[in-house]
Amino acid sequence: MAAAWHKKYVIRRAISTQILMSPQSLVSLDLPEIWTAAADNLRPPTSLNCSNEQDAVVIDGKLIAEDIRSTIATEVRRMKESIGKVPGLAVILVGQRRDSQTYVRNKIKACEEAGIKSLFHELPEDCPEDAVLSVSSFNEDPTIHGILVQLPLPQHLDEVKILNALSLEKDVDGFHPMNMGNLAMRGREPLFIPCTPKGCIELLFRFGVEIMGKNAVVIGRSNVVGLPTSLLLQRYHATVSVVHALTNNPEEITSEADIVVTAAGVPNLVRSNWLKPGAVVIDVGTCPIEDPSSEFGYRLVGDVCYEEAVKVASAITPVPGGVGPMTIAMLLTLLILPSGHMNLFDH
Amino acid sequence: MAAAWHKKYVIRRAISTQILMSPQSLVSLDLPEIWTAAADNLRPPTSLNCSNEQDAVVIDGKLIAEDIRSTIATEVRRMKESIGKVPGLAVILVGQRRDSQTYVRNKIKACEEAGIKSLFHELPEDCPEDAVLSVSSFNEDPTIHGILVQLPLPQHLDEVKILNALSLEKDVDGFHPMNMGNLAMRGREPLFIPCTPKGCIELLFRFGVEIMGKNAVVIGRSNVVGLPTSLLLQRYHATVSVVHALTNNPEEITSEADIVVTAAGVPNLVRSNWLKPGAVVIDVGTCPIEDPSSEFGYRLVGDVCYEEAVKVASAITPVPGGVGPMTIAMLLTLLILPSGHMNLFDH
Numbered sequence: 001m002a003a004a005w006h007k008k009y010v011i012r013r014a015i016s017t018q019i020l021m022s023p024q025s026l027v028s029l030d031l032p033e034i035w036t037a038a039a040d041n042l043r044p045p046t047s048l049n050c051s052n053e054q055d056a057v058v059i060d061g062k063l064i065a066e067d068i069r070s071t072i073a074t075e076v077r078r079m080k081e082s083i084g085k086v087p088g089l090a091v092i093l094v095g096q097r098r099d100s101q102t103y104v105r106n107k108i109k110a111c112e113e114a115g116i117k118s119l120f121h122e123l124p125e126d127c128p129e130d131a132v133l134s135v136s137s138f139n140e141d142p143t144i145h146g147i148l149v150q151l152p153l154p155q156h157l158d159e160v161k162i163l164n165a166l167s168l169e170k171d172v173d174g175f176h177p178m179n180m181g182n183l184a185m186r187g188r189e190p191l192f193i194p195c196t197p198k199g200c201i202e203l204l205f206r207f208g209v210e211i212m213g214k215n216a217v218v219i220g221r222s223n224v225v226g227l228p229t230s231l232l233l234q235r236y237h238a239t240v241s242v243v244h245a246l247t248n249n250p251e252e253i254t255s256e257a258d259i260v261v262t263a264a265g266v267p268n269l270v271r272s273n274w275l276k277p278g279a280v281v282i283d284v285g286t287c288p289i290e291d292p293s294s295e296f297g298y299r300l301v302g303d304v305c306y307e308e309a310v311k312v313a314s315a316i317t318p319v320p321g322g323v324g325p326m327t328i329a330m331l332l333t334l335l336i337l338p339s340g341h342m343n344l345f346d347h
Numbered sequence: 348m349a350a351a352w353h354k355k356y357v358i359r360r361a362i363s364t365q366i367l368m369s370p371q372s373l374v375s376l377d378l379p380e381i382w383t384a385a386a387d388n389l390r391p392p393t394s395l396n397c398s399n400e401q402d403a404v405v406i407d408g409k410l411i412a413e414d415i416r417s418t419i420a421t422e423v424r425r426m427k428e429s430i431g432k433v434p435g436l437a438v439i440l441v442g443q444r445r446d447s448q449t450y451v452r453n454k455i456k457a458c459e460e461a462g463i464k465s466l467f468h469e470l471p472e473d474c475p476e477d478a479v480l481s482v483s484s485f486n487e488d489p490t491i492h493g494i495l496v497q498l499p500l501p502q503h504l505d506e507v508k509i510l511n512a513l514s515l516e517k518d519v520d521g522f523h524p525m526n527m528g529n530l531a532m533r534g535r536e537p538l539f540i541p542c543t544p545k546g547c548i549e550l551l552f553r554f555g556v557e558i559m560g561k562n563a564v565v566i567g568r569s570n571v572v573g574l575p576t577s578l579l580l581q582r583y584h585a586t587v588s589v590v591h592a593l594t595n596n597p598e599e600i601t602s603e604a605d606i607v608v609t610a611a612g613v614p615n616l617v618r619s620n621w622l623k624p625g626a627v628v629i630d631v632g633t634c635p636i637e638d639p640s641s642e643f644g645y646r647l648v649g650d651v652c653y654e655e656a657v658k659v660a661s662a663i664t665p666v667p668g669g670v671g672p673m674t675i676a677m678l679l680t681l682l683i684l685p686s687g688h689m690n691l692f693d694h
Contacts, residue, residue: 215600223532234589239593
């Protein structure tokens, strides 16, 4: 038993080392001396200290996410060969929301491609709460390492009660208040860091953006993105301001930020006058807007007026193809390192 | 049993109403429409929208704390007469730190004066961890409604482990990550809000300072003060920036704040050029500095250079006599309303 545990641990360490100590690595919290990536580790090898003399570097989240997913697929194969097991994810979807269906489908597809086991548990829109609560049976399933209840849930269901029913050790979304408290508090370590904030930070690191001491503005304060992103940036020693719908002078505050992460869900909210020249802009917003010229009759836009921002920022994520793909890649990294925090804390 | 519970509930409601619906009331979270105190409810009846043409209003925390403590004493008497019970606090002190001894003594004295039962559990500096962990026996003691482990603990003790051993329902300090997560997350409610941040907010409300939409800067990000204060201000819809030791331009950021709460523990850190004219300044810092002319050879100073700030701010807390007394008064309010959150959420 002890030997098996040791073997598993060694494998996890190997994965951790391979994924994380690579030049594009996720980096440790509370280790400021390794936060500034060396110039030759940057990818792409572009200085972000430019002003508005040239267009911003486009942060290609899709490319980075593919790289991460490919690395994970290799590691899952190695894991299977070594210990005959693979990580498992249970995904619960209640109802027929089209956007939720798309998200869930993408997550399951990503698991399949990486060789990760996925269980899809679909429930009808009007199902009783007890039926949703019964998914807590996955808590005891040793082949399942993460449980994901796709939000939002239908109105008649108690989201807090349902999320509380999930084992903290399998709360791969990291939305449990205990996880959030541990993310917020110094000297504590969360088991899981929510995927989207994690993806944002990973993009910053991959592009050699120093966080410590920088002024960061997070626009939006949702439990899913804004809040954990602000806590995570603060954990990396940024000076964080949180701008929201009741902020009186959002453009003024945002225009002093070196790093802007926006998750307001308001198309084209952030115009060029909101941005300091040379700022790094991470756009989490993903809003469908009508577009008859598009194949599906709509296209996705972010919170940032991209055409304007690209002239002012030093680096910017596009929508789509920026943060979105990173969210799924981060979900996979959490599954391959079931203890979750290891990949951020363990080197 | 049900009748007894009902009676207790009614009493709690009565207390809640008396303390909280008074003109100087604590106000509800997530109820922005009652955040702006009507002018005739202000105490003192002074407009805080002044500029630096006149000195700041001095926010007399001592006076307000005495008022709160007196109200609580009355309610404890009523509670005793009605149900024959009083709230109980267990205070655990490990070691001989003089400052901790003073804090503990003050808390116990305040309990006594209010008619609240207090149990003082003193342990030697070198006591084993198990001895400290045994205080978790208070978790099952029905006469104890709050357990307080005075921090910091001696180095050899695992603070996280010891605090985790306390029942969440009796974690009157509110330092449990679950409590902190619930404080941070929208749609969740913490059982207890840490006393010092609660005292800061109470002072703002008593002086009719609107929080919603205002720019607030919190200086310092400790788990005990800075973090929960920033989360609480955000909960009241301020736009919050957290400034800390690694912030590059703290004076620049702070000088744009309508509300400054400083808890850095650095004497005279905040000079007049850090403050916007008319800002409201809450100084949590309490540092002893040598002063041969003082009775004890030292005096307490805050983070703010008071003499300068009083010329710029519209209102300011002195040190001592500002936030300090409020911390203890807030501790008592938590004990008289054992469910803790009621006094902030339940009206």
